[in-house]
């Protein structure tokens with residue numbers, strides 16, 4: 001069978017089997033295509049915060065529980081408690097606090113007999129078994145193709161690690177000890193023209209009814225977390241105006257409080273970083289002020305530096321193996337974040353390589369490919385198994401929390417070109433780490449530095465790998481190539 005077959009048209013859900021879709025296969029007419037598979041939905045047993053603090057955490061349950069909402073801990077029933085950890089997981093999981101369950105879904109094709117693993121996060125409480133001994137290929141087969149370009153066998157030799165990796169992984173690393181140099185452009189002063197805004201429903205009432213509205217809002221299901229950068233109420237004289245909801249449709253108002261019909265108002269899309277920005281934004285709606293020191297860059301722990309070290313070796317390995325298959329040796333990798341917020345699901349890892357040669361398409365750069373892959377997966381996940389991906393709503397209010405790469409770090413072998421740097425900016429990536437600078441084509445410090453340009457609405461940190469910290473992997477490119 002030809003493994004390169006791909007869908008040529010929008011897929012049709014296949015009613016009998018939600019994990020398969022029927023679509024046109026290039027040159028072959030219709031074909032059946034695999035889909036992300038839900039392998040397990042585990043109901044959870046919840047342990048309240050006090051019960052867990054007093055008893056649970058002193059027992060073996062501590063190795064099996066997930067952080068849940070309101071400080072409680074959840075023990076996954078069924079298979080959920082038995083999935084082991086891997087840095088290159090083939091399962092992702094989604095925590096569903098509304099049904100008190102966890103849904104485990106494959107993130108790539110899984111071979112018969114292959115162990116299914118999730119990513120536990122970066123602070124492991126045990127010494128992970130080395131890949132090969134356990135993990136992705138724990139079935140003992142000597143199989144070179146793990147569909148991740150042999151990633152399960154990427155091994156970082158202990159003696160090639162810089163000395164500073166010794167000691168506690170929680171210790172902060174001095175900037176000069178990090179394996180790369182970092183640069184974060186300072187925030188640009190906002191103007192009326194560059195201010196990003198969104199639309200949100202509000203409703204105004206007299207100050208008298210204020211507390212009843214507050215209480216109703218607290219009880220309601222209206223999504224308050226997305227409004228975190230805004231004050232919930234604006235007081236003007238005798239009236240108070242409440243932000244209600246970011247949904248596309250007006251929210252249902254409480255029956256027992258007299259509130260006029262909701263209106264759509266324009267509000268700032270992010271916190272105010274400077275006093276000037278605060279003035280501009282507050283004129284639209286009272287906004288949270290969160291000043292940052294100029295060019296401030298977050299501190300990295302040894303654990304995070306080690307995570308980055310591993311990720312960079314993984315992406316180099318990927319580029320190398322695609323070079324052997326006739327592609328340009330460029331790869332891009334978005335691993336699960338080093339730290340996943342409490343109660344949040346760990347996103348899967350995404351990897352892509354440059355396919356300009358095989359696709360004979362000039363825009364198939366590795367970074368573009370990985371962003372596209374993430375977008376496709378997101379659309380499929382939102383649609384649900386067997387359904388067609390939902391179209392993005394251009395008018396949907398947005399405040400920066402749901403872009404493709406929000407809070408994510410992208411590792412790539414070569415400095416992204418201007419096109420790819422712009423795509424990263426639009427995706428609101430947090431950090432970009434690259435190995436080879438591309439002086440004639442790069443958009444992250446080479447020919448220009450996109451996130452420092454006036455008028456662009458996002459800043460990201462750029463990390464350039466220090467020379468000599470990785471043996472020439474044989475993937476350097478002519479500096480006139482764009483990556």
Ligand SMILES: C[S@@+](CC[C@H](N)C(=O)[O-])C[C@H]1O[C@@H](n2cnc3c(N)ncnc32)[C@H](O)[C@@H]1O
Nearest residue numbers: 063064081082083084085086126127128129134
């Ligand atoms: C949720 S349990 C997974 C099921 C467990 N292996 C069992 O036999 O019950 C988590 C425990 O599995 C072990 N474990 C999970 N992933 C591992 C890995 N990659 N390497 C070594 N031990 C692992 C650790 O002992 C950890 O505390």
